Amino acid sequence: MKHTFFAPPEAVTDSTITFSESESHHASRVLRIQSGEEVAVVDGEGNWYRTSIEILGRKKMVGTILEHKSDVGEPGYTLTVAVGTLKNVSRFETFLEKAVELGVSHVTPVVTKRSEKSRIKRKRAEGIITSAMKQSGRSRRTGLDDPLKFRKWMKQLPVKGEEFRAICHEGASETQSMEATLSKSVSQRNMLILVGPEGGFTEEELNQAVDKGFVVVSLGPRYLRTETAAIVSAATIMLSNYGEGAA
Ligand code: SAM
Numbered sequence: 025m026k027h028t029f030f031a032p033p034e035a036v037t038d039s040t041i042t043f044s045e046s047e048s049h050h051a052s053r054v055l056r057i058q059s060g061e062e063v064a065v066v067d068g069e070g071n072w073y074r075t076s077i078e079i080l081g082r083k084k085m086v087g088t089i090l091e092h093k094s095d096v097g098e099p100g101y102t103l104t105v106a107v108g109t110l111k112n113v114s115r116f117e118t119f120l121e122k123a124v125e126l127g128v129s130h131v132t133p134v135v136t137k138r139s140e141k142s143r144i145k146r147k148r149a150e151g152i153i154t155s156a157m158k159q160s161g162r163s164r165r166t167g168l169d170d171p172l173k174f175r176k177w178m179k180q181l182p183v184k185g186e187e188f189r190a191i192c193h194e195g196a197s198e199t200q201s202m203e204a205t206l207s208k209s210v211s212q213r214n215m216l217i218l219v220g221p222e223g224g225f226t227e228e229e230l231n232q233a234v235d236k237g238f239v240v241v242s243l244g245p246r247y248l249r250t251e252t253a254a255i256v257s258a259a260t261i262m263l264s265n266y267g268e269g270a271a
Pocket residue numbers: 191192193194195196218219220221222223224225241242243244245246247248249250253
């Protein structure tokens with residue numbers, strides 16, 4: 025199937041899917057989908073449907089469900105990336121799009137001591153998440169928090185349990201590379217990665233993270249921009265799990 029569409033769970037019954045005006049318009053006017061064509065539909069909550077389309081008008085389209093599967097395109101682990109807030113919204117949005125493609129389950133923007141003032145454009149961000157989910161063949165939406173203060177966020181994190189936690193720090197040595205650290209750690213299903221803002225972490229923040237069970241890791245010999253570091257860490261985790269039942 026060439027095309028994937030989005031329909032929220034409330035638009036899906038046992039046998040049919042009713043599409044929004046914008047998805048219907050995109051299908052009939054931009055992609056020139058014809059009645060009878062089969063398309064994939066995802067609901068952002070892990071449901072995937074093979075569907076036969078019926079075009080009822082320029083902005084009206086329904087689908088008959090032919091097949092249902094769960095968690096298509098989803099990795100076999102959960103990965104949260106907590107990232108220092110960025111002043112430049114478009115850099116954050118670039119990261120968000122790539123995070124979805126790389127299978128990140130959740131993004132938490134964190135306001136640290138050296139963070140620049142920032143805000144998230146929620147509606148745009150949700151649109152980016154939906155598009156990247158469809159484009160990359162995932163069936164679950166990546167969750168996105170509103171920015172949280174570092175200290176408060178750290179405080180409410182449960183004491184380390186089963187989760188693999190790592191804080192990316194440009195001062196970490198070669199022997200602490202994320203790849204090496206992952207290969208030494210027992211295979212984990214839940215992972216949490218913390219990446220600093222453009223000004224980096226303070227010593228106090230690093231210590232607080234270590235106290236909460238974060239391992240300090242390096243992403244290589246060069247200083248990476250925040251969004252690059254966040255993308256590299258998610259890609260490293262994706263590839264280190266590839267072939268272990270993780271899509
Ligand atoms: N402290 C530096 C400064 O003030 O210029 C650099 C901060 S760096 C631009 C932003 C964040 O990306 C860091 O806090 C860290 O989490 C991550 N990062 C960048 N390069 C890294 C590397 N080589 N290894 C690990 N983390 C890195």
